[in-house]
Amino acid sequence: MSRPHTWKRFHHKSRHTGAVVGKRRDATLDDVAHLAGVSVATASRVLSGRGPASKAARQRVASAATELDYVPHAAARALATRSGTRLAVVVGGPTAHVLNDPYVGRVLAATAEAAAAREVGVSLHWQPLHDPAELGRLAENRGIGGVILVNPTEPALAVVPKSARVAAIGIGTRDIPSFEVDNRTGTARVVEHLLAGGRRRVAMVTGPSWLPCTGRAVTAYLRAVDEAGAPPRLVPGDFTAARGEAAAAEIMARWPDTDAVFALGDLSALGALDALRRAGVDVPGDVAVAGFDDIAFAALSRPGLTTTTNPVEDIAAGAATAVLDRRRSSPLTFYPSTLVLRESA
Secondary structure, eight states: OOOOGGGOOSOEEOTTTOOEEOOOOOOOHHHHHHHHTSOHHHHHHHHHTOSOOOHHHHHHHHHHHHHTTOOOOHHHHHHHHHTOSEEEEEEEESSGGGGGOHHHHHHHHHHHHHHHTTTOEEEEEEEETTOTHHHHHHHTOTTOOEEEEESOOHHHHHTSOTTSOEEEESOOOSSSOEEEEOHHHHHHHHHHHHHHTTOOOEEEEOOOTTSHHHHHHHHHHHHHHHHTTOOOEEEOOOSOHHHHHHHHHHHHHHOTTOOEEEESSHHHHHHHHHHHHHTTOOTTTTOEEEOSBOOHHHHHSSSOOBEEBOOHHHHHHHHHHHHHTTOOOOSEEEEOOOEEOOTTO
16 A cells, blocks of 8 residues: 555655656654554554553554654654653642642643653652752753743742743743743622622632742732722731641631631642531621632632633643744733632622
């Protein structure tokens, strides 16, 4: 069976007419998977020689790759040639427990999906807040071709070598592009929704103080309550359900007349909701509760949690693609957050 001219990579003469056929696009891993009748992940495992696959699948993939004159994606070749064959997802945090955050799992999965299409692996690393130099050492590791930095801080960004290929999910620099949700607007919309519903004493459970995104959200909250003539009520949070529970108890002890709680993070909001209900507080009758992120559990809680979206998968894919393709992107790319109304507020 002759190979379709569509997949030829160089000018050649047609065996039928002798005419010169123009240069066509390279076959991709998606094309190989489609022709072989397997998933992209299976095709990637077969062609890279890493991971399980049935004998039949291996034969079909090998045949399809030959049929299409397939060669690895240019970005993957560049990674392998330059400094490594994997992307490192590096997550900043005070302890390694930050790696257990469901948010990190979403980033890792989306990054792995983008990398798999280019036959590039992904590894997960903790970036200790107390040792920002660790990021610099990691970026210079010859086994790593690029870095996706999650929860970046200014001290960590300052040690990244200029030659490193890095994208940040969070704040960036002139040389390190930033991909981030617009949590300022998202926060404002949630708080404005609570105020529009008649709530006048809205407390906020913040995120960690060391994260720059927390400051933007707090600023938006303070502006919204100030414009409404409502009192500001802030308690520190850390995006966990346990802290959300403790924060709800603290809020009701300090300000018993609170009629709404907004937590910067759905896990904290769900923790607050659970604590309030166990204390006999009617949600939303006595106290409305809202969060941020729209994680899967937000729709499953009782009552369903009002929140605002965080398109983590799109953000991570954008950051990964910028690194993989060496794409020159704008210094800051904001992704919109959409209000999701449910029964809790």
